[in-house]
Amino acid sequence: MQITVNGTTHEVDVEEDMPLLWVLRDELGITGVKYGCGIAQCGACTVHIDGEAARACQVLAADVWGPVTTIEGLGTPKALHAVQAAWIEHQVAQCGYCQSGQIMQAAALLAETPAPTDDDINDALSGNLCRCGTYPRIRAAVKTAATRLQEG
The missing domain is CATH 3.10.20.30 (Beta-grasp domain)
Known part of the structure; x- marks a missing residue:
């Protein structure tokens, strides 16, 4: 196939x-x-x-x-997706295991909802678990990425 x-x-x-x-x-x-x-x-x-x-x-x-x-495939080391760049800026990852799934879910959210509220972010990412508990940083990174994507 x-x-x-x-x-x-x-x-x-x-x-x-x-x-x-x-x-x-x-x-x-x-x-x-x-x-x-x-x-x-x-x-x-x-x-x-x-x-x-x-x-x-x-x-x-x-x-x-x-x-x-x-x-x-979301971004490259030389051309990070806005979500990937925001993740680094906000130092979201600790152990890092969940981060690729978190980033992919966040990118899908921003493709559908360019200016998400906290509730939008919480709802979209509620099925992505982080054992390290970096949820406040995740929310901040999503907001930063949303702003950057809107600015073009």
Whole structure:
């Protein structure tokens, strides 16, 4: 089956019921997407499918409905996405394990809601768990990224 990830089309020989998470990690070697819980409760595996945030642990390979973007495809070291840059500026990450999922969820939020309120941010990111408890920094980083994206 074919799957487009971060702008590159790949031919993968996998079972149709293999979760996208394992296609990305085990078949394509894309490790920014993390395994956290396997039941879509933690958000560590969040990717974008056709621009929509999705939990890669729960999307089957056969059910992928469009191009996939992972944290590796969101920005580059020389051209960070506004959310990635804000994450660094606000020193959000501690252990860092949940951060790729948090960033992908935040980027999806800002694509739909350019000027989110605290409630918008809390609602959108409520399914992304951070054991380090950096939620105030996450909210501040999302607000900074929103401002920068609006400024162009």
